[in-house]
Amino acid sequence: MxxxxxxxxxxxxxxxxxxxxxxxxxxxxxxxxxxxxxxxxxxxxxxxxxxxxxxxxxxxSSVKHDFDFTPSISLYVDCESEEEIDRLFEKLSDEGMVLMPLGESPFSAKFGWLQDKFGVSWQLNFPKS
CATH class of the missing domain: 3.10.180.10 (2,3-Dihydroxybiphenyl 1,2-Dioxygenase, domain 1)
Incomplete structure:
Protein backbone atom coordinates (compact mmCIF):
# COMPACT_ATOMS: atom_id res chain seq x y z
CA MET A 1 0.00 0.00 0.00
CA SER A 61 16.64 4.38 20.60
CA SER A 62 20.35 3.66 20.72
CA VAL A 63 20.63 6.16 23.58
CA LYS A 64 19.38 5.35 27.09
CA HIS A 65 17.02 8.08 28.31
CA ASP A 66 14.79 8.83 31.27
CA PHE A 67 11.64 9.59 29.28
CA ASP A 68 9.01 7.33 27.78
CA PHE A 69 5.58 7.69 26.19
CA THR A 70 2.95 9.82 27.92
CA PRO A 71 -0.86 9.82 27.61
CA SER A 72 -0.77 13.53 26.70
CA ILE A 73 -0.36 12.35 23.09
CA SER A 74 -2.36 9.37 21.89
CA LEU A 75 -3.36 7.56 18.72
CA TYR A 76 -7.05 8.17 18.02
CA VAL A 77 -8.79 5.38 16.14
CA ASP A 78 -12.31 5.55 14.68
CA CYS A 79 -13.65 2.00 14.67
CA GLU A 80 -16.15 0.74 12.12
CA SER A 81 -18.09 -1.60 14.44
CA GLU A 82 -18.71 -2.37 18.07
CA GLU A 83 -16.93 -5.71 17.56
CA GLU A 84 -13.85 -3.88 16.28
CA ILE A 85 -13.65 -1.46 19.23
CA ASP A 86 -14.16 -4.31 21.72
CA ARG A 87 -11.44 -6.43 20.06
CA LEU A 88 -8.92 -3.58 19.78
CA PHE A 89 -9.55 -2.46 23.36
CA GLU A 90 -9.06 -5.98 24.69
CA LYS A 91 -5.86 -6.63 22.72
CA LEU A 92 -4.26 -3.20 23.27
CA SER A 93 -5.05 -3.06 26.99
CA ASP A 94 -3.61 -6.55 27.63
CA GLU A 95 -0.71 -5.97 30.07
CA GLY A 96 -1.35 -2.23 29.71
CA MET A 97 -3.42 0.25 31.69
CA VAL A 98 -7.01 1.34 31.13
CA LEU A 99 -7.23 5.12 31.41
CA MET A 100 -10.96 5.27 30.59
CA PRO A 101 -13.02 2.07 30.33
CA LEU A 102 -15.17 1.43 27.27
CA GLY A 103 -18.52 3.14 27.55
CA GLU A 104 -20.94 5.53 25.93
CA SER A 105 -19.93 9.18 25.76
CA PRO A 106 -21.63 12.37 24.58
CA PHE A 107 -19.72 12.18 21.28
CA SER A 108 -19.70 8.44 20.58
CA ALA A 109 -21.66 5.21 20.92
CA LYS A 110 -18.62 3.65 22.60
CA PHE A 111 -15.29 5.16 23.62
CA GLY A 112 -12.27 4.00 25.60
CA TRP A 113 -8.75 5.25 26.34
CA LEU A 114 -5.83 3.03 27.28
CA GLN A 115 -2.08 2.81 27.46
CA ASP A 116 -0.67 -0.39 25.93
CA LYS A 117 2.11 -2.51 27.45
CA PHE A 118 4.72 -0.42 25.60
CA GLY A 119 3.37 2.85 27.03
CA VAL A 120 1.69 4.08 23.82
CA SER A 121 -1.72 5.68 24.47
CA TRP A 122 -4.74 4.88 22.31
CA GLN A 123 -8.18 6.49 22.19
CA LEU A 124 -10.68 4.13 20.57
CA ASN A 125 -13.93 5.55 19.27
CA PHE A 126 -17.05 3.95 17.79
CA PRO A 127 -18.95 7.00 16.49
CA LYS A 128 -22.68 7.47 16.96
CA SER A 129 -24.59 6.73 13.77
Missing part, protein backbone atom coordinates in the same frame (compact mmCIF):
# COMPACT_ATOMS: atom_id res chain seq x y z
CA UNK A 2 1.38 3.41 -0.96
CA UNK A 3 0.66 6.15 1.54
CA UNK A 4 1.07 9.78 0.52
CA UNK A 5 0.79 11.64 3.80
CA UNK A 6 2.76 14.70 4.84
CA UNK A 7 2.93 14.10 8.60
CA UNK A 8 3.82 10.69 10.05
CA UNK A 9 3.61 9.55 13.67
CA UNK A 10 7.10 8.51 14.83
CA UNK A 11 7.40 6.16 17.82
CA UNK A 12 10.69 5.72 19.68
CA UNK A 13 11.02 2.57 21.77
CA UNK A 14 13.77 1.25 24.05
CA UNK A 15 14.28 -2.18 22.52
CA UNK A 16 10.64 -3.17 21.88
CA UNK A 17 9.97 -1.48 18.50
CA UNK A 18 9.67 -4.69 16.48
CA UNK A 19 7.55 -6.41 19.13
CA UNK A 20 5.22 -3.40 19.33
CA UNK A 21 4.97 -3.05 15.55
CA UNK A 22 4.18 -6.77 15.18
CA UNK A 23 1.46 -6.54 17.84
CA UNK A 24 -0.13 -3.54 16.15
CA UNK A 25 -0.15 -5.06 12.66
CA UNK A 26 -1.56 -8.33 14.07
CA UNK A 27 -4.63 -6.68 15.63
CA UNK A 28 -5.51 -4.21 12.87
CA UNK A 29 -6.99 -6.16 9.95
CA UNK A 30 -5.08 -4.25 7.28
CA UNK A 31 -1.83 -3.62 9.18
CA UNK A 32 1.48 -4.35 7.50
CA UNK A 33 5.20 -3.73 7.88
CA UNK A 34 6.37 -1.79 4.84
CA UNK A 35 10.07 -1.49 5.67
CA UNK A 36 12.44 -2.49 8.47
CA UNK A 37 16.16 -1.99 8.97
CA UNK A 38 17.94 -3.63 11.90
CA UNK A 39 21.04 -2.52 13.76
CA UNK A 40 23.81 -5.07 14.26
CA UNK A 41 22.45 -5.91 17.72
CA UNK A 42 19.05 -6.80 16.21
CA UNK A 43 17.19 -3.71 17.41
CA UNK A 44 15.27 -1.55 14.95
CA UNK A 45 17.27 1.18 13.26
CA UNK A 46 14.24 2.37 11.28
CA UNK A 47 10.90 0.83 10.34
CA UNK A 48 7.65 1.87 8.70
CA UNK A 49 4.28 0.18 9.01
CA UNK A 50 0.65 0.97 8.21
CA UNK A 51 -2.53 0.62 10.25
CA UNK A 52 -5.91 1.37 8.66
CA UNK A 53 -4.12 3.07 5.76
CA UNK A 54 -2.11 5.38 8.06
CA UNK A 55 1.68 5.21 7.95
CA UNK A 56 3.79 5.09 11.13
CA UNK A 57 7.54 5.04 11.74
CA UNK A 58 9.39 3.51 14.67
CA UNK A 59 12.90 2.96 15.98
CA UNK A 60 14.68 1.58 19.00
Missing amino acids: TVNQKITTFLMFSGQAEEAMNLYISIFEDGEVTNILHQQDGTVLHATFTLKGQQFMCID
Whole structure:
Protein backbone atom coordinates (compact mmCIF):
# COMPACT_ATOMS: atom_id res chain seq x y z
CA MET A 1 0.00 0.00 0.00
CA THR A 2 1.38 3.41 -0.96
CA VAL A 3 0.66 6.15 1.54
CA ASN A 4 1.07 9.78 0.52
CA GLN A 5 0.79 11.64 3.80
CA LYS A 6 2.76 14.70 4.84
CA ILE A 7 2.93 14.10 8.60
CA THR A 8 3.82 10.69 10.05
CA THR A 9 3.61 9.55 13.67
CA PHE A 10 7.10 8.51 14.83
CA LEU A 11 7.40 6.16 17.82
CA MET A 12 10.69 5.72 19.68
CA PHE A 13 11.02 2.57 21.77
CA SER A 14 13.77 1.25 24.05
CA GLY A 15 14.28 -2.18 22.52
CA GLN A 16 10.64 -3.17 21.88
CA ALA A 17 9.97 -1.48 18.50
CA GLU A 18 9.67 -4.69 16.48
CA GLU A 19 7.55 -6.41 19.13
CA ALA A 20 5.22 -3.40 19.33
CA MET A 21 4.97 -3.05 15.55
CA ASN A 22 4.18 -6.77 15.18
CA LEU A 23 1.46 -6.54 17.84
CA TYR A 24 -0.13 -3.54 16.15
CA ILE A 25 -0.15 -5.06 12.66
CA SER A 26 -1.56 -8.33 14.07
CA ILE A 27 -4.63 -6.68 15.63
CA PHE A 28 -5.51 -4.21 12.87
CA GLU A 29 -6.99 -6.16 9.95
CA ASP A 30 -5.08 -4.25 7.28
CA GLY A 31 -1.83 -3.62 9.18
CA GLU A 32 1.48 -4.35 7.50
CA VAL A 33 5.20 -3.73 7.88
CA THR A 34 6.37 -1.79 4.84
CA ASN A 35 10.07 -1.49 5.67
CA ILE A 36 12.44 -2.49 8.47
CA LEU A 37 16.16 -1.99 8.97
CA HIS A 38 17.94 -3.63 11.90
CA GLN A 39 21.04 -2.52 13.76
CA GLN A 40 23.81 -5.07 14.26
CA ASP A 41 22.45 -5.91 17.72
CA GLY A 42 19.05 -6.80 16.21
CA THR A 43 17.19 -3.71 17.41
CA VAL A 44 15.27 -1.55 14.95
CA LEU A 45 17.27 1.18 13.26
CA HIS A 46 14.24 2.37 11.28
CA ALA A 47 10.90 0.83 10.34
CA THR A 48 7.65 1.87 8.70
CA PHE A 49 4.28 0.18 9.01
CA THR A 50 0.65 0.97 8.21
CA LEU A 51 -2.53 0.62 10.25
CA LYS A 52 -5.91 1.37 8.66
CA GLY A 53 -4.12 3.07 5.76
CA GLN A 54 -2.11 5.38 8.06
CA GLN A 55 1.68 5.21 7.95
CA PHE A 56 3.79 5.09 11.13
CA MET A 57 7.54 5.04 11.74
CA CYS A 58 9.39 3.51 14.67
CA ILE A 59 12.90 2.96 15.98
CA ASP A 60 14.68 1.58 19.00
CA SER A 61 16.64 4.38 20.60
CA SER A 62 20.35 3.66 20.72
CA VAL A 63 20.63 6.16 23.58
CA LYS A 64 19.38 5.35 27.09
CA HIS A 65 17.02 8.08 28.31
CA ASP A 66 14.79 8.83 31.27
CA PHE A 67 11.64 9.59 29.28
CA ASP A 68 9.01 7.33 27.78
CA PHE A 69 5.58 7.69 26.19
CA THR A 70 2.95 9.82 27.92
CA PRO A 71 -0.86 9.82 27.61
CA SER A 72 -0.77 13.53 26.70
CA ILE A 73 -0.36 12.35 23.09
CA SER A 74 -2.36 9.37 21.89
CA LEU A 75 -3.36 7.56 18.72
CA TYR A 76 -7.05 8.17 18.02
CA VAL A 77 -8.79 5.38 16.14
CA ASP A 78 -12.31 5.55 14.68
CA CYS A 79 -13.65 2.00 14.67
CA GLU A 80 -16.15 0.74 12.12
CA SER A 81 -18.09 -1.60 14.44
CA GLU A 82 -18.71 -2.37 18.07
CA GLU A 83 -16.93 -5.71 17.56
CA GLU A 84 -13.85 -3.88 16.28
CA ILE A 85 -13.65 -1.46 19.23
CA ASP A 86 -14.16 -4.31 21.72
CA ARG A 87 -11.44 -6.43 20.06
CA LEU A 88 -8.92 -3.58 19.78
CA PHE A 89 -9.55 -2.46 23.36
CA GLU A 90 -9.06 -5.98 24.69
CA LYS A 91 -5.86 -6.63 22.72
CA LEU A 92 -4.26 -3.20 23.27
CA SER A 93 -5.05 -3.06 26.99
CA ASP A 94 -3.61 -6.55 27.63
CA GLU A 95 -0.71 -5.97 30.07
CA GLY A 96 -1.35 -2.23 29.71
CA MET A 97 -3.42 0.25 31.69
CA VAL A 98 -7.01 1.34 31.13
CA LEU A 99 -7.23 5.12 31.41
CA MET A 100 -10.96 5.27 30.59
CA PRO A 101 -13.02 2.07 30.33
CA LEU A 102 -15.17 1.43 27.27
CA GLY A 103 -18.52 3.14 27.55
CA GLU A 104 -20.94 5.53 25.93
CA SER A 105 -19.93 9.18 25.76
CA PRO A 106 -21.63 12.37 24.58
CA PHE A 107 -19.72 12.18 21.28
CA SER A 108 -19.70 8.44 20.58
CA ALA A 109 -21.66 5.21 20.92
CA LYS A 110 -18.62 3.65 22.60
CA PHE A 111 -15.29 5.16 23.62
CA GLY A 112 -12.27 4.00 25.60
CA TRP A 113 -8.75 5.25 26.34
CA LEU A 114 -5.83 3.03 27.28
CA GLN A 115 -2.08 2.81 27.46
CA ASP A 116 -0.67 -0.39 25.93
CA LYS A 117 2.11 -2.51 27.45
CA PHE A 118 4.72 -0.42 25.60
CA GLY A 119 3.37 2.85 27.03
CA VAL A 120 1.69 4.08 23.82
CA SER A 121 -1.72 5.68 24.47
CA TRP A 122 -4.74 4.88 22.31
CA GLN A 123 -8.18 6.49 22.19
CA LEU A 124 -10.68 4.13 20.57
CA ASN A 125 -13.93 5.55 19.27
CA PHE A 126 -17.05 3.95 17.79
CA PRO A 127 -18.95 7.00 16.49
CA LYS A 128 -22.68 7.47 16.96
CA SER A 129 -24.59 6.73 13.77
